[in-house]
Amino acid sequence: MSGGAGFALKPLMWPYYPDLLDKPVPRYTSFPTAAEFAGDIGPADQMAALEQASGDVSLYIHIPFCESICWYCACNTGAANRRQRLASYLDALHREIRMVAARLPSDARVRRIAFGGGSPNAIAPVDFVRLFNELELRFRPVDPIISIELDPRTLIDEWGNVVRGIGATHASMGVQTFAPHLQEAIGRVQPRDMIERSVDILRGAGVTSLNFDLMYGLPGQGRDDLTDTLADTVALGADRIALFGYAHVPHLIARQRRIDASALPPKEERFVMAEMGYQQLVKAGYAAIGFDHFARPDDPLAKAAATGQLHRNFQGFTDDAAAVLIGLGASAISNFPDVLVQNEKNSGRYRMLLSQGVLPAGLGVRRSADDRMRGAIIEGLLCHGRAVVAPELARAVAQGLAPYLARGLCVFDREELVITDGGLPYARSIAAQFDPYRQDSPRRFSSAI
Ligand code: SF4
Structure with missing residues (x-):
């Protein structure tokens, strides 16, 4: 792999492991x-x-x-x-x-x-x-x-x-x-x-x-x-x-x-x-x-x-x-500490609900304490490249994390999981290991890079 004519690419900083990028993962703009x-x-x-x-x-x-x-x-x-x-x-x-x-x-x-x-x-x-x-x-x-x-x-x-x-x-x-x-x-x-x-x-x-x-x-x-x-x-x-x-x-x-x-x-x-x-x-x-x-x-x-x-x-x-x-408007999502609420996506139904004096909430999910804890880890990994993981959770995700740890894309520093420089393109995939909902429906998400 080499750089384009307009820009000299330094030696690859990011190792390429297609097997770790194959599985589509969410962008985690919320959790769940x-x-x-x-x-x-x-x-x-x-x-x-x-x-x-x-x-x-x-x-x-x-x-x-x-x-x-x-x-x-x-x-x-x-x-x-x-x-x-x-x-x-x-x-x-x-x-x-x-x-x-x-x-x-x-x-x-x-x-x-x-x-x-x-x-x-x-x-x-x-x-x-x-x-x-x-x-x-x-x-x-x-x-x-x-x-x-x-x-x-x-x-x-x-x-x-x-x-x-x-x-x-x-x-x-x-x-x-x-x-x-x-x-x-x-x-x-x-x-x-x-x-x-x-x-x-x-x-x-x-x-x-x-x-x-x-x-x-x-x-x-x-x-x-x-x-x-x-x-x-x-x-x-x-x-x-x-x-x-x-x-x-x-x-x-x-x-x-x-x-x-x-x-x-x-x-x-x-x-x-x-x-x-x-x-x-x-x-x-x-x-x-x-x-x-x-x-x-x-x-x-x-x-x-x-x-x-x-x-x-x-x-x-x-x-x-x-x-x-x-969030205000059709399909807009509101984020509250304990619940995520999405307005009716269909603008016709959105208008109808409001014309009847009803708030247009159509979908959503309540956040459990476990969701909030996992959400904080996912946000920490994506925003700061690091997050503290309690030992019992680290044991629970050990199998999923193993290939990323083995290839040096992330490391444990005591209880803190740290994404290394080369692990940046795998950040969403690493974060997804803490998402217990992600075992099915892979076609609903985009590729990790
Ligand atoms: S990408 Fe194009 S179609 Fe989509 S919101 Fe922006 S302007 Fe509209």
Whole structure:
């Protein structure tokens, strides 16, 4: 294995053991994962959890619309081309905001508001501002950190005014790749000057932490395509970069059938690309965060990682330490200390429940003490590369961990399990050894790298 022409790859730091990467594993944005959610959690559980919330609370608002749908996308989103459907969704969302805020105790303080989707800028700026005003009026946030996901293809100048007006300092753009032939291959065409213009708009609007989502493992992607995209991203000054491996699961996501599976890089090549990306970004001065994020050392995410304050939630790696995250909108997930609740995924049913004055909880899972203990270990391994494991649990997972320990991908330092430098690409697989639910349904998850 050698590097692409645009970037000299140092000798491999990561040993390649395909047998340890073969089994698909969750991304562990929660534990238990969404695969364990069931219908025995409903509106009464959601209401009880809301009424017990206290301290810092974060909000996530889901806008499940996009101007056009990218072929690779695994998000719960649809085309924003039917005005009536969009208007009635927003009506329901306003209603949910009012219902949830009315149940939140007065000592719960909203400190973060994140807008995601879909693409929040698929709705009209005026509708978005109304939504924000409703949130402010009902939740009375206290000096909140505001973040927003944006699609460069619909980022018109007016959105700069919106971003500045709501005081958003964090923004994330789906870029994926700068290579035109790859953009064609994944159904997301956005020329470089469009991205540059979007960066200018967001910086001009006061965004201080700007994330680019990028992907490796795309159909027809060569090593030079990846190194060029990373170089462009660095040149445009991204503060954070999420570098994901494209997960091709057309049996789960029908829109991915449009992607030419015969052009996908083989597994070993994906592994090389992941390492190339890691090396290139670290060399460019970024701190590696968890297993697939990078941040400039002065970005809050890098500071959180450096001080052991990094967390993992439904939005990925985060410096958000709030114990309560309330998801608003169809399919949004709320995270309470004892229970995870997902809103009704189908936007028609979501609207119907709210029109009947019912909270839209559709699925979820209660967290047992054992779940919380295992969840803390999984989060520790993924965020910090280490976690204390009680001796009886270490004995219980010994067989599963054995191949990783034997190959030096992790080591026990007394009671602490530590992932070694070479073990980083195996972090999710190592963490999965602590997940007792993961013995079946492997096809529901993506490959570990
Ligand atoms: S813009 Fe983002 S959310 Fe919308 S379809 Fe494309 S990848 Fe999915």
